[in-house]
Amino acid sequence: MFSKMYSFVLIVMCGCFFGDVFGNTFFIDTNGNINKYRTIVKNNFLTDADWILESHCFSSPEIYLKCGPLKLDFVIKKKMNAEIFLNYRKSQIYITNKPKIIIQFIITFEEESIILNYMNGNSYYSYSAQGINNLQSFIQQIDENIHFKVVKIYEFNLPINRPLDNDTVYDTEIISQLRKIESLSLWKYAKEELIELYYPINSHKTLENMINNSTTYQLTVNKALKKAITAMNRRTFKYALLLVTYIYEALYINCLPSEFWEQINDVFNILSEALDKLKSSTYLSYSSNQVIFASINFYKMNTLHCMIKTIANFFLTPEEMGIYNLEETCSSKSSDSNTHILPEEVLNKVFTGFPKLHETDDVTYNFQAIPYEPDGIKEKLLIIFRLIATEYEYIIEVDL
Incomplete structure (x- = not known):
């Protein structure tokens, strides 16, 4: 468990030293690594989420994800693939000109539940559509400008014969799009067509496999649908x-x-x-x-x-x-x-x-x-x- 968290910290530190900026969508893989993906959001301001390494004289350096006034720490204790969207709905100019009110919380992905620590209190949420929805709603209550969305979580690659709108997808808009794709008469005949992918290795996967296991291939579900x-x-x-x-x-x-x-x-x-x-x-x-x-x-x-x-x-x-x-x-x-x-x-x-x-x-x-x-x-x-x-x-x- 300690080695998982230690490797995660090393990856984050490398990102800081080399100036990596995480986009508003990021992926967590089964090894606890986080990879960036920059997302374009129509008709909205984007405040990029940066990994910050903050040095202290008499204590260990502090590493956290900063998005506007939000300081967010992740602790990953569960093997999983996840796609998560994070945005602060105000421009950086707006944030800079306002009083600096820091909002800080920690999200821990445990084996059985997700724990949100805010103001020294813990809230527990299940890995279910209702649990994820409650987590997202609570975060928005903290500040309505925080846009935190869990799009997809799964532990291992899914079998190709599962419905597209299976229980690993939590975003309601994405679920609606998946259902529309699957309802097309053409989908029955096109879903076995092979698509060339480049992550983690150059390979060809069926359309159905690509969508169901999009996070494994470092694709947002939305990008997989566009493909x-x-x-x-x-x-x-x-x-x-x-x-x-x-x-x-x-x-x-x-x-x-x-x-x-x-x-x-x-x-x-x-x-x-x-x-x-x-x-x-x-x-x-x-x-x-x-x-x-x-x-x-x-x-x-x-x-x-x-x-x-x-x-x-x-x-x-x-x-x-x-x-x-x-x-x-x-x-x-x-x-x-x-x-x-x-x-x-x-x-x-x-x-x-x-x-x-x-x-x-x-x-x-x-x-x-x-x-x-x-x-x-x-x-x-x-x-x-x-x-x-x-x-x-x-x-x-x-x-x-």
Whole structure:
């Protein structure tokens, strides 16, 4: 126990000597270390929380977290991962010009409860939503300008099959956002997508794992949710690229029945609406309307050509964009590529394994291999229509 607290003090002292300033959100890991994360709060003053090393002539140096007039000590006696937000709602200029009234308390994370020491009195709070809420309310009663919020606490990495709004999350606004994410029909299919993370080591984790164990990866829950939204936007653009590539191919060999256009319009609207609700680009809505309402196939294909080149930028590096010439081939099919615009290497890179099989299907979609015969292209287009309609059946706005 003593070694844990001693290592914590050493980490804090190193932060002081090297001038580290802790942002308004900070993480506690299972070893008692604290790492900073600077948070932007809209329409609010921020007073940064600094670790202060205060020397005394006849006693040991005093180390504490200072945020405005607040002096806060942490004592960590529990193995846990935690995300905590701290802010003093007045500007530093305001604080400097006011009489210096010091507010001092100690928060101890015990195994069974959290202890708040204020004015030599202890208050005990459980690790439950009610206990955390009572702790936060009491601190705000001390000074209404203190914004102390426990966002998330968990002891060990959570299993990936737990609901997002599980009992490790305490912030009510975050809980509401987690529930909205989980309610999206798209979440069921996107949650297993891999995201590259850089802490504690470079690795790839599923969206679900990343959100549930965000503190382990030094991400605020809010930032993890934003990464999830970005990944779902990316998935939507991948469906858009798949759709326009197959429509282009069908038009090129003149095998697109007129009755398909109503379904094409529907799925374009579905994807465009999803991107709008996920706070993404309006590009797809604008360009797809040009395709739908063009009266001549030549103009439809020109717009589709531009869309393919534009959307491909989401999935290719600048170097790859320079290597691959996304232009029409001389013939409908060639030995180098089975489509007119996307080379075979690009088809394999973007569409191999995408999407994972839905539970209603038992044969891989193999979209990277565009069929040579008209019936095969039309059959795959119908599958694309169905997959999009299923995954995007229910999409709502998620404000982050």
